Amino acid sequence: MNTPITLTETIRLPNLERQPMEPRALKSIVLSAITVTAAVTACIPLFSVLIMLIYRGGKRLSLEIFYALPPTAFEMGGGFGNAIVGTLFMVGIASVISVPFGVLAAVYLAELGPYSRVSQIARFCAKTMTGLPSILAGVFAYAAVVLVMGSYSAWAGGIALSLLMIPVVMLTAEEAIKMVPQSMKDAALGMGCTPSQSMVKVVLPVAIPGIITGVVLAVARAAGETAPLLFTALFSDYWLQANEPTASLAVLIYNYSGMPFDNQIELAWTASLVLVLMVLVLNVVSRIIGRRKKI
Amino acid sequence: MTTLPLTEFENTAPLSKPPSSTDIFFDKAFRGLTYTFTLATILLLGYIVFEIGGKALPAFSDYGIGFLTSTTWDVNAGQFGILPEIWGTLYSSILALIIGGFFGITIAIFLTQDFLPYNVEMVLKTIIELLAAIPSVVYGLWGIFCLIPLIRPLADFLNETLGFIPFFSTSLSGPGLLPAALVLAIMILPTVAAVSQDALRSIPHKTKEAAFGMGTTRWEAILRVMLPTASTGIFGALVLGFGRALGETMALAMLVGNSNQISLSLFSPANTLAALLALNFPEAGELETPVLMYAACVLLLITLVVNIAGSLIMASTSSGVKR
Numbered sequence: 209m210n211t212p213i214t215l216t217e218t219i220r221l222p223n224l225e226r227q228p229m230e231p232r233a234l235k236s237i238v239l240s241a242i243t244v245t246a247a248v249t250a251c252i253p254l255f256s257v258l259i260m261l262i263y264r265g266g267k268r269l270s271l272e273i274f275y276a277l278p279p280t281a282f283e284m285g286g287g288f289g290n291a292i293v294g295t296l297f298m299v300g301i302a303s304v305i306s307v308p309f310g311v312l313a314a315v316y317l318a319e320l321g322p323y324s325r326v327s328q329i330a331r332f333c334a335k336t337m338t339g340l341p342s343i344l345a346g347v348f349a350y351a352a353v354v355l356v357m358g359s360y361s362a363w364a365g366g367i368a369l370s371l372l373m374i375p376v377v378m379l380t381a382e383e384a385i386k387m388v389p390q391s392m393k394d395a396a397l398g399m400g401c402t403p404s405q406s407m408v409k410v411v412l413p414v415a416i417p418g419i420i421t422g423v424v425l426a427v428a429r430a431a432g433e434t435a436p437l438l439f440t441a442l443f444s445d446y447w448l449q450a451n452e453p454t455a456s457l458a459v460l461i462y463n464y465s466g467m468p469f470d471n472q473i474e475l476a477w478t479a480s481l482v483l484v485l486m487v488l489v490l491n492v493v494s495r496i497i498g499r500r501k502k503i
Numbered sequence: 504m505t506t507l508p509l510t511e512f513e514n515t516a517p518l519s520k521p522p523s524s525t526d527i528f529f530d531k532a533f534r535g536l537t538y539t540f541t542l543a544t545i546l547l548l549g550y551i552v553f554e555i556g557g558k559a560l561p562a563f564s565d566y567g568i569g570f571l572t573s574t575t576w577d578v579n580a581g582q583f584g585i586l587p588e589i590w591g592t593l594y595s596s597i598l599a600l601i602i603g604g605f606f607g608i609t610i611a612i613f614l615t616q617d618f619l620p621y622n623v624e625m626v627l628k629t630i631i632e633l634l635a636a637i638p639s640v641v642y643g644l645w646g647i648f649c650l651i652p653l654i655r656p657l658a659d660f661l662n663e664t665l666g667f668i669p670f671f672s673t674s675l676s677g678p679g680l681l682p683a684a685l686v687l688a689i690m691i692l693p694t695v696a697a698v699s700q701d702a703l704r705s706i707p708h709k710t711k712e713a714a715f716g717m718g719t720t721r722w723e724a725i726l727r728v729m730l731p732t733a734s735t736g737i738f739g740a741l742v743l744g745f746g747r748a749l750g751e752t753m754a755l756a757m758l759v760g761n762s763n764q765i766s767l768s769l770f771s772p773a774n775t776l777a778a779l780l781a782l783n784f785p786e787a788g789e790l791e792t793p794v795l796m797y798a799a800c801v802l803l804l805i806t807l808v809v810n811i812a813g814s815l816i817m818a819s820t821s822s823g824v825k826r
Binding site for chain 2: 232233235236239240242243244246247249250251253254256257260261264308309312313315316317320321326327329330332333334335336337339340341342343344345346347348350351352355371374375378400402403404405407408428429431432433434435438439442458461462465466473476477480483484487488491495
């Protein structure tokens with residue numbers, strides 16, 4: 209016969225409440241605190257750079273910097289219109305080379321022969337090239353273009369930059385093309401399209417936001433690159449001439465950062481501000497385009 | 504209900520038709536074009552290696568392996584050696600990897616292990632990614648005018664009080680290894696953080712739920728379950744970050760001090776391969792160009808090995824996770 213459990217009998221349960229001072233919990237709290245501190249610390253440089261750029265670069269921000277030529281050593285004022293034009297021109301050349309190259313290769317990688325030997329090797333090469341130090345792109349362009357043409361030029365600079373853009377464009381475009389729903393590709397083929405018709409008329413138009421995202425990111429990266437331009441485009445104090453040494457914002461910042469003259473250091477900060485604004489705006493644009501793609 | 508007379512259909516051309524010969528030609532041409540560019544990617548990398556290697560060949564036969572172990576760089580005497588540069592490249596990169604790796608992995612944990620609401624997580628992730636977007640030359644400028652003055656008092660203090668330790672044995676005269684490595688760490692942090700985040704996010708939710716179900720605290724779950732599971736991916740992230748650091752040029756050319764010496768001290772000026780190329784190439788003469796190409800070759804070789812190792816590790820994790 210069962211004995212009924214009386215209410216007065218207490219059931220012994222371990223204390224299940226959270227004990228903040230228990231070693232295990234304490235360790236967890238300490239580690240969390242370290243993590244938060246590290247994350248906040250890591251954001252400091254970004255804000256420090258942005259504040260310094262606005263503080264030191266903002267002083268000289270005026271219309272003059274966009275149309276004036278760089279000043280000589282003891283001259284006051286001046287600007288870097290030629291460097292802005294030079295940067296845009298060389299990034300333009302790089303885009304003209306790398307966008308068709310990257311997108312067409314991506315079409316093959318994503319659709320026409322994704323598992324072929326050539327695709328696998330090419331994909332691997334592209335991934336390796338994203339890790340290629342930018343200075344080596346410059347060394348290559350120096351050997352392959354400057355030495356052959358016999359002079360430093362905007363063309364050599366653009367080609368050096370295109371080497372850095374190609375893998376980025378290619379890999380992001382491949383991802384974008386893969387994101388196109390299989391049913392759309394099937395429908396196009398079902399209508400009697402040849403594979404290339406389905407690519408050009410259906411898949412690429414659908415994938416275009418993703419491709420543009422990649423291109424914009426690659427452009428932003430190329431615009432900020434300095435090392436490949438140091439000995440392909442060199443620098444110039446005059447307006448753009450494509451077959452001559454060409455100024456760029458990045459090289460201007462590098463050159464002027466080592467100058468002993470305040471005027472030129474101020475210009476270096478202002479040029480940095482302009483360059484960072486350009487790059488950040490491009491990044492934001494690519495994010496907006498990329499977000500729209502998902503909806 | 505009206506019915507259309509059949510004749511109306513009979514007289515029109517069929518709606519679907521087999522591809523015309525133009526279509527077939529276009530298809531073949533387009534496929535050929537895409538194939539060509541895919542092949543061109545491989546050839547391009549090959550051409551880069553060939554071109555740099557080819558131009559370095561004269562220097563290679565002149566200086567041989569001794570180039571890697573000699574420490575003098577004297578254009579007039581025709582003596583060249585890049586041991587200090589190799590040392591500086593590895594030392595600054597390892598230092599950057601330790602700092603940037605610690606912060607990068609911590610941030611990856613912070614952003615993936617439900618510490619923050621989703622929206623805040625995304626904002627912070629974006630901020631960290633924007634760190635990578637800032638051109639390295641701007642970081643160099645910031646390093647010269649903000650970071651060096653900032654760390655100089657600390658460096659002087661360490662040198663005065665702990666000068667007997669080799670790491671602090673010299674004073675910071677301006678540019679030096681430490682400011683360069685710090686900027687380098689900032690630059691590789693986004694890479695390490697992004698790739699580690701991918702590795703941590705690709706762990707199935709059930710794994711963590713199982714750990715919590717066993718009664719672990721959050722950090723026991725992270726340290727004993729999540730990190731070991733993602734370890735290959737995180738290791739790959741570190742290797743890729745290391746590859747970035749080895750090849751980074753401008754921040755180092757501006758901050759490292761460009762001095763041909765081997766020193767353990769964090770505050771002494773040093774040099775790296777990339778900085779050597781950046782500084783000497785524009786004014787290189789007939790004699791120096793092949794030597795610099797040789798140095799470029801060494802840098803290419805080091806970074807290729809590191810990057811290929813990194814992408815192989817990444818490939819092995821992604822195939823492992825998909826299951």
